Amino acid sequence: MKFNIAFYVHHHGSGHITRIAQIVEKLTGFDITLLGSNLKPFAHLLADDVHLIHLPIDTRSDQDLYFHNGNDVEALHYAPLNVSGISDRIAMMTDFFQKNQPLLMVVDVSVEVTLLARLAGVPTIVMRQHGHREDLPHLMAYQSAEMLLAPFSKSISPMSAQWIIDKTHYTGGFSRFTQENNSKEKRAHVAVIVGSGGTSINAVFLKHLSESCRGFQFYVIGQIDGERSLLTNVEFYGHIDDPKTVLDLCTMVVGNTGHNTVMEMASLDKRFVGIPESRPFDEQLDKANAISSVPGVKIVLPQSLFDTDWNTLLNDLETKVPNWEGIISENALNDAAAAIVAVGKRIFQ
Template sequence: MKFSIAFYVHHHGSGHFTRVAQILNKLKGFDITLLGSNLQPFAHLLPDDVHVIHLPMDTRSSEDLHFQNGNHVDVLHYAPLNIKGISDRVSIMTAFFQQKQPLLLIVDVSVEVTLLARLAGVPTIVMRQHGLREDLPHLMAYQSAELLLAPFSRSISPKSAQWIIDKTTYVGGFSRFSKENNHAEKHRHVAIMVGSGGTSIDAVFVEHLSNACPDFCFYVIGKINGECKELPNIEFCGHLDEPKTILDLCSVVIGNTGHNTVMEMASLQKRFIGIPESRPFEEQLDKANAISSVSGVQIVLPQSLYDTDWHFILNELETDAPNWDGIISEKALDNASAAIRAVGEKLFQ
């Protein structure tokens, strides 16, 4: 029996969208819908046959005159009261669930959406993430899901209860980049990747790096906060849809330890200085710990940015041969697609 597939994408940063877009490209022949908020900047990157439902934000607006945080609910992470955006998005999603039967929903990520789907009788697959995620809401979401899908290898999996491990399919790491490098790396050329989910890498820090390492050339990729001064060894590249050319040229990359950045560094076999930012459930710190033993990787905490001897650490890292073996799988996207198909075929045979 044919079934439809939907993906719910969390709106924090661009990482969830990037990950989902790569997976759905492997799911040919299905009626696929993407649901999420703030998808407008990315929708043009999707195949034309993917439907997009733009959900309202679930945060307080000026119209929400009776907003309250409400009493604490142990089983939910986020459940404020009297927010029109929340009631609207629930109405949109449940109407979609009713119209698209039979439907399989992949959630990346939200405890509340996972549980809403289960209450509406819609089976789910939940994406695993790093971090401390054995609190009651996560456990409830994991229990309600048909399958847990880990977009990373078992070798860097977070510590988990055995039943969570048993329920997880580890597809291996993947990213939008391949390790093919058409440009020779240049000694003392460093890329600085600035993400959109919040970072301590700002204009002040870039100036600090410039002064500490005058014999290095830095390329700043992404939108940076603060006043960007003209500096002799800094090139501000802004947002780049295709940053691989610059990354290929650089011998070291500095960036945060979000999932996609880490997987991209592994795909490109790059020397990497990871800065784990504050995130819910310590996600980036957990991922930083998981890769800290990788050859060619150094972790610098945000509170140590201005106490680190950057000239020393960059010189030392350039002498290391990066070795990300076992992190990336060439079959990861095929594995993810196969796992999704298998769940649907089991449910709707």
Template sequence: MFPCCNIAFYVHHHGAGHMMRTLAIAKMLPGFGITLMGSNLKAYADRIPPEYNMVNLPMDTPEDDDLDFKPLDPQGLHYAPLNIRRQRERVNLMTDFFKSTFPLLLVVDVSVEVAMLATLCGVPFITVKQHGNRNDLPHLQAYHNAVGLLAPYPEKMKDNDAPWILAKTFFAGGISRYQPQPDEAKLTNKQIAIVIGRGGTSINIPFIQHLAKTCAEWHFNILGNLELTEHDYKNVSFLGNVTDPKAILARCAIVIGNAGHNTVMEVAALSKRFIVIPEERPFDEQVVKAEILRKLNLAAIVRTDELFSTCWHDLFVDTIGLKPDWSAIVGWDAASEAANYIKRTYYSTFKNSTLF
């Protein structure tokens, strides 16, 4: 016996943004049978509601016993190596779930390979759009085969996509766990928050030491998995992984961080002055997103190769003088808008399905 309405989310393991927006959207889908599928779900076990079904997937990377592993440059896919045991197990778990769960709408955030697998299994899916140069064949195939495209940001932040892609995209607005609010910081307190994301960053100890030495009048609050246990810097506080950094971010005059979805949308929701350091990511995702923010006068950009050549003192003074208007980026009801789009797509796909 199937629940009358099933929605599954494939959640990519890299970074925290995929999971955070998935949980925000799923919360707005009461009454639906919710399933999360991914390779890093256990890391968020304390945040995932117990009523959600979870399909824990192994990684699709080779292990020592994959003696016949062979890389492959596939056509129409990004990643499909040969002879990996965990990859076969991963696909088997997903196809078993697809076979046993109907009716089902899948939200793919994000994977061209999972989108292709859903296509082969006849499972309708929505693909979550991300920034970057994604006009390659695998992405175009995924967009074409999807029953819809969901952008977790406003149309104001759109890429230079082809007209047919834009016409197929629903722009939900920026999704953040925080509701939009005015900047609360006193600009005279010279407090700066430095956000260390989970997806890999060039913000490291040498860079923090450089800031501490060259900008001694500023105090740096380090949020994330970075620590220097013994140091003489009175203007640096290593705060570790803070579950809810809202109060810290709110009191700081400036935020420094990468261009990951979570960081950008939390900065936007709290109306912060932002210095963005775009990291190298597939398809130039962060570089493209950072440039969009710069063009909208929402952030200053410092490239990773400019970390030690930038005059940070002058940049901080210039940034304090700015007043970015984030009001059109994060929506009060963006998660609800995304959920409503998913529901509309579900009911247009399964016309004989009713929730109650």
């Protein structure tokens, strides 16, 4: 029996929508809908026949006069009271659930949306992430799901209970880039990737980094917070849809340890200085720990940015041979798509 596929996409940063867009591209012959609060800036990543439902944000607005955090609910991460955005988005989602049966829902990520779908009788697949996620809300979401989908290899999987491991389908890592040789790299060229989800890589740090490493040329990709200094060894590119031409020239990359950045570094086999930012459930710190033993990877904590001898670190790192073997799978996207379809066929046979 033919069934529909929907994806809930969390609004924070660009990582969730980027990986979902890649998976969606491999799902052919299905009516596909994405639901989320920050889809418009990324609509160009999706084919014209992918439906988008723009949900209102779930945080307090000026019109929410009776907003209240309410009593603590151990089974939920986020459940404030009297937020119109939450009421509206739940009404939109349940209406969508009712009108688009049979439906399989992939959630990337939200405990509350996962449980809402299950309560509405919609089977779910939950995307796994790094971090410490064995709290009650996560366990309930994992239990309610038909399958857990990990967009990384089992070799860097976070510590989990055995039943979670058994329920997880590991695709191996993937990114928008393909593995190839690094023949275009130029010595002492360093890319600095500034993410959109909150980062300590700002104008003050870049000034410190560049002044500490006069023998290196830095290429900054992304939007910088703070006033840019006029530095002879720094070029600011701002946002680039495809930064690969810049990355190809660089022997090393400095960036945060968000999922997509790490997978892109693995795909390009780059020497990488990872800076794990503060995230819920220590996601980036857990990811940093998982890759810390990879040859050609150095981890620097945000609190150590101005105490680190960057000149020594970069000179030493440039002598290393990176080896991300086992992190990326060439068939990961096809595998993810096939796993999603297999769940749907099992349920709607």
